[in-house]
Amino acid sequence: MPGLGFLPELRNHGVDETVVERVKDSTREFFRLPLEKKKAVGIVKAEDGFQGFGHHFNTSTGKLDWAESLLLGTQPIGHRNMDLWPTELPTFRDAVEKYSLEMTKLKSLLMASMAIDLGIKPETLLETVQGKIQNIVFHHYPPCRHNADKVIGIPPHTDGLFLTIVLEVDATPGLQVSNDGRWFPVRPLPGSLTVFVGDILEVLTNGRYKSVEHRVLVDAERDRTTIATFQDACVAGMVKPLPELAEVARYISIEKHDYVHRQFQALTERANIVDSLKI
Ligand SMILES: O=C(O)CCC(=O)C(=O)O
Numbered sequence: 001m002p003g004l005g006f007l008p009e010l011r012n013h014g015v016d017e018t019v020v021e022r023v024k025d026s027t028r029e030f031f032r033l034p035l036e037k038k039k040a041v042g043i044v045k046a047e048d049g050f051q052g053f054g055h056h057f058n059t060s061t062g063k064l065d066w067a068e069s070l071l072l073g074t075q076p077i078g079h080r081n082m083d084l085w086p087t088e089l090p091t092f093r094d095a096v097e098k099y100s101l102e103m104t105k106l107k108s109l110l111m112a113s114m115a116i117d118l119g120i121k122p123e124t125l126l127e128t129v130q131g132k133i134q135n136i137v138f139h140h141y142p143p144c145r146h147n148a149d150k151v152i153g154i155p156p157h158t159d160g161l162f163l164t165i166v167l168e169v170d171a172t173p174g175l176q177v178s179n180d181g182r183w184f185p186v187r188p189l190p191g192s193l194t195v196f197v198g199d200i201l202e203v204l205t206n207g208r209y210k211s212v213e214h215r216v217l218v219d220a221e222r223d224r225t226t227i228a229t230f231q232d233a234c235v236a237g238m239v240k241p242l243p244e245l246a247e248v249a250r251y252i253s254i255e256k257h258d259y260v261h262r263q264f265q266a267l268t269e270r271a272n273i274v275d276s277l278k279i
């Protein structure tokens, strides 16, 4: 996918259909729970970021956040906070565990194709994600019948980690990508997945792949529910272009924890972190 910031329709991805259907059902069931039950797994802050249920985005766009989300650390096992995996629903934990493993497999397949495309050894790329965090975020955007222009599902952003794989639970539109200052809807065919290049992947590939700005609008009539899987990466503790792709580095090298700090700052200032790393 040279030059592409996202793959709008990944078909024939080999992800087990039963696993997909079960995680979709579990997600619908979770959001149908009464608010008190969802609050029981409310956001908890930890050293490696926050996990749990709540409003994850602080828009500062002058619009009201119109989403409820549950973020679970899923890989490696030590990153899990099992207190936040709902026990209320009998199949939820198992469904998420299996889906997480499918996403791990798919990520490796995608990375093998990327390595071929980039002309580097697959191990070079795979090493960057070895033992790194995978988070799964379940989003629910309820319909907004009146004043839809005053709310936003997720404000414009690029994904800060390495790779994102989005599964739509229903067929409600809302996701849009930005290109040349215009917004374009993303409408994947049923059964396909949407893949986003994250900011770290842009830096690692020295700009061969670009992270792309996207947002989620709220539908007037229908709920939109999605499952976004995020994969983290770094090169020996650093966010920097892979030496194999950086005869002339186009981005500075930065310690991973400084990157996380900068990313947090960029989010609150609505600035683009990747731009601030460009040489
Ligand atoms: O829900 C969606 O369609 C996209 C979610 C997203 O962009 C994100 O979680 O970063």
Ligand SMILES: [Fe+2]
Pocket: 157, 158, 159, 164, 214
């Ligand atoms: Fe995103």
